[in-house]
Amino acid sequence: MNDRIVSLKTLDSGTVTVREPVWCLGHEGDPVVHLADVTHNGEWTSATVDTARGPVEFLRARLSWAPFGELQPEPYPVVEVVDVGDLNPEQLRALAAEAAVHAGRLYSLANQLDRLWRYGR
Structure with a gap:
């Protein structure tokens, strides 16, 4: 360094x-x-x-x-x-892993929202 x-x-x-x-x-x-x-x-x-x-x-x-x-x-x-x-490094890795899992949840919500928009509530 x-x-x-x-x-x-x-x-x-x-x-x-x-x-x-x-x-x-x-x-x-x-x-x-x-x-x-x-x-x-x-x-x-x-x-x-x-x-x-x-x-x-x-x-x-x-x-x-x-x-x-x-x-x-x-x-x-x-x-x-x-x-x-x-x-710290381990906590940051855990945050990154949770963010990746959460990204999948958000994608699923987007699919659900898309269905609602297409086919009504």
């Missing part, structure tokens, strides 16, 4: 020099108040579906890591999934 070295200003620890993972988008504009607030975030990824109201994103997820967190220490990066939480 070719991590970068960055210097960040904090109120409790002054200017700190930390390793920044290559996947981190940087810290410009991040309000780092305490060392525990330093969080490395990657790029968001999501699924998108077109609806009558326009495109809707769901299952937004990104790599995230707060290596100095005090309340919830993160010795390793996690994946932050909006409306789900921070997941």
Whole structure:
């Protein structure tokens, strides 16, 4: 891994020099108040579906890591999934498997809806 070295200003620890993972988008504009607030975030990824109201994103997820967190220490990066939480590799695999199963349920519902549209309620 070719991590970068960055210097960040904090109120409790002054200017700190930390390793920044290559996947981190940087810290410009991040309000780092305490060392525990330093969080490395990657790029968001999501699924998108077109609806009558326009495109809707769901299952937004990104790599995230707060290596100095005090309340919830993160010795390793996690994946932050909006409306789900921070997941370790096994939890993320379980989410992906459930999403795949649920996709089958949604497809079945689409077939049922199609029959209702074609043949009435």
